[in-house]
Amino acid sequence: MTADRPGEEALIARYFAPLAGPGAEGLRDDAASLTPSPGHDLVVTVDAVVAGIHYFPGDPPASIARKVLGVNLSDLAAKGANPRGFLLTLALPGDWTEDWLANFVEGLREASAAFGCPLLGGDTVRSGGPMLLSVTAFGEVPMGAMVRRQGAQPGDRLYVTGTIGDAALGLVLQGAGAPSLDPESRAVLIDRYRHPQPRLALAPALRRHARAAMDVSDGLAGDLAKMLGGRITARVRIADVPLSAAARQALRIDPSLLATALTGGDDYEVLCAVPPEGSDAFLAEAREAGVAIAEIGTVEAGEGPALFLRQDGNVQPFERASFSHF
Amino acid sequence: MTADRPGEEALIARYFAPLAGPGAEGLRDDAASLTPSPGHDLVVTVDAVVAGIHYFPGDPPASIARKVLGVNLSDLAAKGANPRGFLLTLALPGDWTEDWLANFVEGLREASAAFGCPLLGGDTVRSGGPMLLSVTAFGEVPMGAMVRRQGAQPGDRLYVTGTIGDAALGLVLQGAGAPSLDPESRAVLIDRYRHPQPRLALAPALRRHARAAMDVSDGLAGDLAKMLGGRITARVRIADVPLSAAARQALRIDPSLLATALTGGDDYEVLCAVPPEGSDAFLAEAREAGVAIAEIGTVEAGEGPALFLRQDGNVQPFERASFSHF
Structure with a gap:
């Protein structure tokens, strides 16, 4: 590294320690302690993002921070878990700058505060390759209440949160030969690509009512296949798949983008299966939660x-x- | 990726699912559940290794697996924690081969079994850069019993496990202009570089007797400074720092390597501070534990x-x- 950039200890003290939550020992230890609330299990998940693969290297650093935390908290939300904290592995490329890092950490601070999920520790390494960020997220559920991916039964109703396909269309819009949308719709879809909205508010209703749930990260069609696991099947009415106004505009211009919307991924919405007898209560609780x-x-x-x-x-x-x- | 290499789902099913422990849902979910034993806290830590920085790209894949798990379990051991499981983030370079991966997973399986630490989940990504592996390790301690890095008091005795400097000398021996040792000593030191020995058997004695502990990963001198934290100081008798026969041979050939042994890092031994009144019991329990x-x-x-x-x-x-x- 060049002499004008801080070393790992200085980086931690200057940028990351202010984000440290309870149990993190101010990031001055090699480990953190974490205890679930009485009668609760921890739920743990890890997801990494790599520059040029999961995001554009030129994306705003604060957006990248929001994305890597958001995709992990989306997994927790789908499992019915409330966030407790996270660990961050940061692999910096040779040309990292302190300015980039300061903006990244500011985004991380905002996302951590918005999602109620403090930093508990991490590791910062240098890598000759592209920037890589890996987050381990911890959540908790009442004991035994983690919502599994598998477990749906024939007759269960399938639900999704929010709107489907926005992020995949937002990705297409940043490539060559993209349909020309009005600037506002374009901005909406790119924002959805950059800034996952983990549906944490839905976690309690999922725990109470869903027989199976997962977040949609690799496309609705493929993720539904994973949920069904080859044991059972499903019918989906495409007209009922919720689309944003911006997505509908894109599909009017190029109807072939429907497949992109249904299979493109990066939605970070929840897909779940709820037995018919629980559906009314589930919908009421989701409405109450604002999802x-x-x-x-x-x-x-x-x-x-x-x-x-x-x-x-x-x-x-x-x-x-x-x-x-x- | 090329068509003859499996995708992520196939990799998980073929290689990683057989290593999955309880709560891992057979690696068919987006998260795992983990509950500390009654009356216990979880201890969490994360450390990454990068090809060409933390290990040689040509090191045996099984050794790399052992190393990334070992460096994390070394942190748990120093905190007085018993291992419960781990998550793995694996970033594969463009030229990864299934043969490499099969050997890596075999090493991971052996280390996971040897250390009593099952796989709970992970994420596999493709990266244009060097291979990167990041492990999040989970351990547990009786509630409130995690041994902190800071907390040593004047009068405490300083102890280290095993021998110091072997791995740093093993690294030097793989470079240009290295001293020519007898083949057996050379093999011992390189083995120590490649294969950390987390001192998990010492965890209970550390919990009972150590006022402060950490693992020596960045060199004894520097890590001791971190433990003291600028609040207190220490005197170390260099003649009492334990050296292996192989390290002593290297130092006879080149006495300037003493500094390498004391500052070079990758020891993965435990450094701890024990009050004098607890020293006899600590030493007796360490002997009992075979450390x-x-x-x-x-x-x-x-x-x-x-x-x-x-x-x-x-x-x-x-x-x-x-x-x-x-």
Whole structure:
């Protein structure tokens, strides 16, 4: 490293220690202690993002911070967990600047405060490669109440939060040959790509009512297939999949983008299966929590892939069901 | 990726799922649940290693697996924690091979079994850069019993486990102009560089007797300075710092390597401060646990850096007190 940039100890003291939560020992130790509330389990998850693969290297540093924390908290939300804290592994490329880092940490501070999830520790390394950030997020649920990905049963209703496809369309809009949207819609979709909104407010309702849940990160069609696990199948009414006004505008300009919206990923919305007898209460609690919910279909017996039905009654084919960053 | 290499889902199912422990949901979920034993806190730590910085890209894949798990479990051991499980973030370079991965996972399986620390989850990403591995390790301690890095008091005795300097010398031996040792000593030192031995058996004795502890990862001199935190100081008798026969041979050939041994890092031994009244019991319990312990000096009042005293009574100067991978 060049002499005008601080070393790891100085970085921690200057930038990260102010974000440290209870149990983090002010980031002056090699470990943090963490105890779930009495009668609770911890829920742990890890997700990494890499420059040029999961985000654009030129994205605002604060957005990148928000993204890596958000994608992990989205996993916690879908498991019905309330956030408790996180660890950050930061691999800096050779050309990192202190200005970038200061803006990144400011975004991390804001996201950490907004989501009620303090920093508990981390590791900062130098890497000859692209910037890489890996977050381990901790949440908690009443003992035994983690909502599993599998466990849906025939007859369960399928719900998603928010709107689907915005981020995937926001990604397309940043590439070559993208449809030309009005500036406001374009900004909305790119914002959705950069800034996941983990649906933490829905966690209690999921714990009480969902038989299975996961966050939609690799595309609705592919993630639904993972939830069904080949044991059961489902029918989804495409007309009921919630789309934002900006997404609808994009699809009017280029109807072929429907497949992108349904398989493109980066939604960070919750997909869940709720038994019919719990549906009314689930919807009421979601409304109370301020989280938009749409019923998109039904779980059915059978082993084939889920059918995505168009309004003409035909099945929508997909070239591939999900996007893989891998 | 090329068509003949499996995708992320296939990698997880083929290689990582067989290592999954209780609560890991067979790695088929986005999160794992983890509950400390009744009356216990969790202890969490994260450390990453990068090819070409923390290990040689040509090191055996099984050794790299052992190293990334070992350096994290070394942190847990020093905090007095018993391991409960770990998460792995694996960033693969463009030229990864399935053969490398199979050998890596085999090493991970062996280390995970040897250390009693099952895999709970992870994330695998592709990166244009060098291989990077980040492990989040979970341990547990009786509530409130995590051994802090700071907290040593004047009069406390300083102890280290095992032998110091082997790994740093093992690193030197792999560079240009290295002293020519007999093949057996050379193999011992390189093995110590590649294969950290987390002193997990010492955790209970540390919890009962140590006022402060940390693992020696960045060099004894620098890590001792971190433990003292500028509040207190210490005297270390260099002749009492335990050296392996192989390290002593290297120092006979090149006495200037003493500084390397004391500041070079990668020891993954425990440094701890124990009040005099607890010392006999601490040593007896360490012996019972089969962990070699050496008393190297004493904590003293005062604010200067710790003094490393040579046998002639003079202070050993260091150009730098610790090695930084950063």
